[in-house]
Amino acid sequence: MLILASASPRRLELLKQLGIAPDCVAPADIDESPLKLELPAPYAKRIASEKAKKIAAENPGVIVLAADTVVGVGRRILPKTETEDEARKCLELLSGRRHNVITGVSIVNASGKQKTKLVVSAVKFKRLSAAEIAHYINSGEWKGKAGGYAIQGHAAALIPFISGSYSNIVGLPLHETHAMLKDAGYERA
16 A cells, blocks of 8 residues: 655646556645755755655554655755745845755655665756746746746746656656665565
């Protein structure tokens, strides 16, 4: 049995691309506040690990998959944007710059053994005009997205360069997740 410890519809869609349908979706309700001076990569790893641990503790004997995706600009963790103002500030910061999209993937196998891995992809936005930012804000795609954008939507036209896993930028690195699930003993039905 596989439990996806995530509320993200994108992660469910990405798993479908691998032919994987979790038996259950059980988002972990944990405090996702960054620790003082916590950097993006350790933060993503810690949050993914804590989500997996919590759901595994509530559901012993099953495989639990959890993930957390963070947009990091230098030492800064960008928020999952909830307001237009937050999204605008993120896009203004990302304009013309390279940043990292970091996903922590954590799996607890049926025996309770946990493995957590980080996957990092680099993304570069073109220099954005005020009109391009306004157009993207009006699309509404930024809502609840780390860093205020979704590469699989309108933002694709604003991104001339990526390095690394595209699916990681969407929210779940499929190659690494597939290998980790296989290692944990998960067999597709």
